[in-house]
Amino acid sequence: MLLPDDIDAIRQEPDPIRQAQRAAALQAVYQQHSTELGRLRRAGMERAHVEKGMSYTDVAKALGITKGRVTQIRSSAPPAARALFGIGPVTVVLPYRYQVTDRERPLLAAEDVAAGDLAKQLLESFGFTTRTAQVGPDDTELPEGDLFVICGPKSSPAVADLLDTDPRFTIGRDEDGWFIEDRQTHEHHRSPMDTSGGSTDVAYVARRREGSRTITHVAGLHAIGSLGALTQLTDDAAELFSTTEGGDFSLLVESSHDGLTITSAVALGAPRRWDD
Template identity: 55%
Template structure:
């Protein structure tokens, strides 16, 4: 904790505000400690793999025992954690105003399940989480690392994040939505919208680095498309993103959708296969849940 943070908490005359701020900082710095543990494990493995050092030699160089090296290798967080940032990570899903017995904000059941699955995944990666709702007019994500589950039609924030992607776009044409490659205009549509519908959908997934924080953007052509957490396979997060650069990882049904390095504005040639084909349900049977009160 920085001296400034510590002093500001200690000097705050309001005990409730002081307690809340202390809790927030504890969470933030615990997450940083967890990330440092992951980085230390990665450094040990790199020294063993790239420098040819034995674990005994690494232990001596770090001033710890070989037993401690074994403990670090078995208990430190997985490398996939870095895909989502340092943490804590907030998870946002959109709500819409629908009229039932009266007009009220409602969250689609598919979006609620997406948030539940993401929370379980992040918890398994030792990342603290919180939830927020994306209002229909929201334009900005919250502070810190975050996951935005939102298409371009649900809120301006979805359209804004898509506009930052140099590789893919989501466009509406002919009464249906498409994922479109900007380079050549190739389009991928949802199998559920084909003349012979299939019980499947397509997910878009992007990873942005904005103001030194990670923003994961997930959008299905239909709500069901964003639900499966295997749209974020471990293999995707293992691909290295060089420090100081911004990369977007995009998902589609075709194997030649490629990862784009925003910093250099060029396309990496390794194919990215993030396919989300999952059991779907007709839009007419979509279930809705009442949106909880927005967290501050």
């Protein structure tokens, strides 16, 4: 919860650079809360219209504003599906792996970078401020705040721990390769790239509330699958929010690609609510 004490602490910060940094960080948080309140204001107006049968003229009178102002709010405030990803700011988390070129160094896969860019575009279209972070094989904790994680369990123990809390799906590996397992039926979903070759992959997608924050998690069985899942999320975010009613869920997405271009991306069945 944001309190006046936060501002007082910044006002009393002795280091001028640190003061500017802390002020900018807190300002971003306040701006994101303001954006979310705009979404809720729009949602309240639309609920009054649908649930109470009020005309927007009547809504305007009840709120003490003009009908033109109601129209302006409904056209400019973020849509309901923004709630899928939290309040913001949202940190997009990508995996790095140590590989040897001229020397051992952390590297990001081109597919993960492309997926991260698409995630930021999606989030910013909903009025989010975005940040970026990397997670690696030695990291046991994820960053604080709302997150959009694009990473599988192999790349980070922190992501493996996150996946362990999903009651619907998990990701495992056997002698035949990686798979996504349905925890209830024990069915294994494998990537066609591994079983028959070609250019089709399968990805895991989940959205959860964890305390006061929201974590979206995407993990392709291959890195290109994550980019396919981002394409599907971008196309279907509004429908996904409506279907899940803002609850926690898991979903599988199958996508095909030509290089780094996703040529198709579809959900494999309905999203699996965690509270069902």
